[in-house]
Each structure stands twice: as C-alpha cells, then as structure tokens.
Amino acid sequence: MLINxxxxxxxxxxxxxxxxxxxxxxxxxxxxxxxxxERRRLHRESVPRVGGLAIFAGLLASLxxxxxxxxxEGYGLAGAALLVLVGALDDRYQLGPRVRLLAxxxxxxxxTLGGGVVITDLGDLLGNGPLVLGAWAVPFTLVAVVxxxxxxxxxxGIDGLAGGIALLALGSLLLFLPPGSGLALGLVGAMAALVPxxxxxxxxxxxxxxxxxxxAGSMLLGYLIVWGLIVASQAPGGLAPVTALWLVAIPLMDxxxxxxxxxxxxxxxxxxxxxxxxxxxxxLLHSPRGALLLLLALASLxxxxxxxxxxxxxxxxxxxxxxxxxxxxxxxxxxRWPAWHxxxxxxxxxxxxxxxxxxxxxxxGVRGVK
Numbered sequence: 001m002l003i004n005x006x007x008x009x010x011x012x013x014x015x016x017x018x019x020x021x022x023x024x025x026x027x028x029x030x031x032x033x034x035x036x037x038e039r040r041r042l043h044r045e046s047v048p049r050v051g052g053l054a055i056f057a058g059l060l061a062s063l064x065x066x067x068x069x070x071x072x073e074g075y076g077l078a079g080a081a082l083l084v085l086v087g088a089l090d091d092r093y094q095l096g097p098r099v100r101l102l103a104x105x106x107x108x109x110x111x112t113l114g115g116g117v118v119i120t121d122l123g124d125l126l127g128n129g130p131l132v133l134g135a136w137a138v139p140f141t142l143v144a145v146v147x148x149x150x151x152x153x154x155x156x157g158i159d160g161l162a163g164g165i166a167l168l169a170l171g172s173l174l175l176f177l178p179p180g181s182g183l184a185l186g187l188v189g190a191m192a193a194l195v196p197x198x199x200x201x202x203x204x205x206x207x208x209x210x211x212x213x214x215x216a217g218s219m220l221l222g223y224l225i226v227w228g229l230i231v232a233s234q235a236p237g238g239l240a241p242v243t244a245l246w247l248v249a250i251p252l253m254d255x256x257x258x259x260x261x262x263x264x265x266x267x268x269x270x271x272x273x274x275x276x277x278x279x280x281x282x283x284l285l286h287s288p289r290g291a292l293l294l295l296l297a298l299a300s301l302x303x304x305x306x307x308x309x310x311x312x313x314x315x316x317x318x319x320x321x322x323x324x325x326x327x328x329x330x331x332x333x334x335x336r337w338p339a340w341h342x343x344x345x346x347x348x349x350x351x352x353x354x355x356x357x358x359x360x361x362x363x364x365g366v367r368g369v370k
Contacts (some may be wrong), residue, residue: 004363008185009192010061016058016193020200023050024209031092034212047210049091051163051201052217056084056194059224060190075114076227079107083223089217097270100153100215101146107223108145110139117230118145123241127317145226150270151251152222154258156213158278158288162251163198163213164296166221167191168303169247173225175307176232176239183231190224222251223346239310242319246306249323250277250299253330276336284322302326 027033029050034047059080063069069077084105087097111117119141122131133140155346156162177184199205199214215220225248232239245252254277259269281291309319 002179002273004065004185005179005188006071008065010189011060011065012062012192013195013239015061016054017196018027019057020050020054020196020211021209023053023164023213024048024200026050026065031213032088032216038130045210047118047212049212049214049216051197051211051213051289052084052215052220054211055190055197055213055217056220058193059186060187062185062192063182066182066185069182071118072115074119075110076183077186078114079110080223082107082110082229083219084216087219087237091214091216097268100219101270102180104146104149104219105142107149110170111227111230112141113143114256117227119241120234121241122314123233125242127315141230142195143308144230145223146284148226148229148248149219150249151248151255152225153161153215153218154255154276154329155278157276158292160198160202160292161278161295162218162221163194163201164292165248166225167198167297168296168299169225170228171304172247172307173228173239174276176235177228183228185258185345187224187228190221224307225296240319242316242323243306243309245309246309246319247303249306250295253327254278257331257334278331280334 023032026048028046032049034049036045063077082103086100088094090100116164118137120133120137122133125131152166153160155165168186174184176185177187178186197213197217200209203210229244229247230241233241233244258276263268277294278288278291282288285291285294305322306313306319
C-alpha cells in the first residue's frame with residue numbers, strides 16, 4: 001500500500017508540473033488571466049488563473065496507481081470535476097456567485113445522494129451523548145459541503161494561504177484514512193500537485209512564472225477537504241467530528257465572521273470587500289508574506305490542538321466549547337479592530353512619520369477581494 005502512495009505522489013508531482021507549465025503558456029489565449037484592475041485586483045501584471053486545473057490533473061494522475069475507484073468515490077470525483085469545470089468557466093467568463101452556488105450544491109448532491117458520503121453523527125458535542133442527525137443528515141451535509149467550499153474560495157486572498165492551509169488539512173486527514181483507498185490516493189495527489197503551484201504562486205522558482213488558483217482551484221481544495229473530513233469522521237474509531245472544526249478553523253472562522261458582518265450591513269453575503277482577516281493582517285504588518293506566515297502558524301497551532309485533543313482523548317464536548325470560545329475571541333478582536341486601527345493611524349499622523357494605510361501591491365502578495 002505504501003508503495004502505491006509514493007508512486008501516486010511522484011506521478012501527481014510530475015503531471016501537475018508539466019500541466020502547469022503548459023497552461024501558463026496557453027492561459028492568455030484561453031482567457032484564463034487575472035488582469036490588473038479586474039474585480040478590483042491589486043497586482044500589477046496579468047497572472048494566469050490555472051493553478052486549480054493543474055492540481056486536478058495531478059489528482060487524476062495519482063488515481064491511476066491504485067485499484068479501481070468504488071462507486072462512491074466515482075460520484076465524489078464527478079462532484080470535483082463539476083466544480084473544476086464551473087470554476088474554470090467562472091475564471092474565464094465571471095459567471096457570478098449564483099452559478100458557483102448551484103455548482104456547489106450539485107457537487108454536494110453527487111457526493112451525498114450518489115456517493116452516500118453523509119454526516120449522520122456529530123459525536124458527543126454537547127456532553128449528553130451522540131448527536132444523531134437522522135432525517136437532517138443529507139441537508140446538514142449539503143450545508144457543510146457548500147460552506148467549506150466557499151470558505152476556501154474566500155480565504156484565497158493572499159498568495160499561499162489557501163494552498164498552505166489545504167496542505168495542512170490534507171496531511172492531517174491522511175492519518176485517518178485507509179492508505180490504499182481511492183480517496184487517500186487522491187488526497188496524496190492533491191498534496192503533491194500543490195507543491196509546484198505554491199512554488200509559482202509564491203515566486204519561489206527560478207522561472208518566476210506566477211499563477212493563481214482561480215475559483216476552480218479554491219473550490220476543488222475545499223471540496224476535497226470536506227469530502228475527506230466526512231469520510232474520516234463517520235468511520236468507526238476514526239476522526240472525531242469536532243476535530244474537523246480545528247483542522248479548518250481559520251477558513252471557517254473568517255468566512256462566518258465576514259458573511260455575518262455583510263448580512264448585518266444589509267449586503268449580499270458573497271459581496272466583495274477587504275474585511276477578511278488576511279487583509280487586516282496585511283495592512284497591520286505592511287507585508288502579505290508576513291500575514292501569510294502568521295496565519296499558517298495560527299492554523300498549525302489550532303490544528304495541532306485539535307489533533308492533540310483527539311490523541312489524548314479529551315472529551316468531545318470540551319473540545320467543542322473550546323472551539324466556540326476561540327471563535328468568540330476572534331469575533332471580539334475583529335469587531336474592535338477598525339476602531340483600534342483608526343486610533344493607530346491617528347497616532348501615526350500625529351507622529352513624525354505617517355502610517356501608510358494602503359495594502360502592499362508589489363508582485364501580487366495581496367490579491368482581489370472576495
């Protein structure tokens with residue numbers, strides 16, 4: 001089984017690298033470019049939105065190593081393909097949030113009704129026994145799928161963030177999935193395919209051919225992670241459902257807070273702004289790369305706490321209430337941030353050197369708003 005994983009990883013890495021190089025050249029003719037000023041983008045040069053297509057190609061290559069996919073895995077893969085297709089069309093034609101939402105629901109239905117991947121038991125969240133969903137299992141699973149897909153779409157606002165958090169979550173999930181399953185091979189393939197993308201996205205390679213995930217990539221990553229979380233958390237003796245919250249804490253907290261604020265302001269929850277956590281940190285630190293490192297460190301800390309609670313057998317209710325406390329603390333800080341930032345700017349203007357409030361724009365560290 002382990003040899004299959006290693007071969008799967010090597011194939012995915014090679015295929016995604018080759019496909020990425022080819023798509024970077026084809027992107028201008030295909031219209032898969034993110035242009036300066038488009039959707040209020042802040043980078044200075046046009047950048048290909050082809051990272052997600054290369055990652056999906058690597059994932060498909062990884063699946064050729066193991067046994068044939070089960071029917072459930074086939075339906076799950078069909079849902080992933082649907083999101084990649086619609087995401088690529090949205091990257092090209094800017095279809096809008098309603099079309100993306102329909103695709104996300106469709107992918108969720110393929111996964112739940114077709115593949116039978118359903119959240120039936122939330123574990124002992126409240127401390128009074130297992131919380132079984134019964135007739136609410138499929139609707140709840142659909143909400144979870146759509147929610148996490150959107151969370152990764154929204155967190156893709158600075159270079160490396162969505163991909164870095166995805167690597168962390170996917171790597172954690174592999175600890176709880178059968179190594180020879182098609183899903184495990186697919187997740188290994190996605191992790192390997194993320195490496196060449198991140199090298200280009202963060203301008204780490206010698207060629208310095210920058211690329212973005214695009215909606216195809218961010219939705220694919222969110223879908224793969226929620227698929228793996230459901231399978232791992234519903235297996236006997238597997239991942240506790242509450243641990244899933246800790247593995248994706250940053251995207252979940254940020255998305256819930258941002259959508260809640262937009263709704264309170266009478267705006268559409270999918271409207272664009274620069275009120276995400278990564279935007280605040282980039283302004284505070286005057287460095288998108290600094291914000292990235294801080295957020296990845298925080299995501300690793302939270303995931304580590306969740307895994308520690310799983311390994312050490314902390315009560316699930318305790319871990320759930322700790323997660324709620326973290327979310328409450330995050331909301332408290334976020335609500336006070338604008339006033340605190342205004343005071344900071346005022347002090348800066350009164351001092352010798354004024355504080356620059358604008359986001360950095362060099363090289364594309366901070367991108368458009370979602």
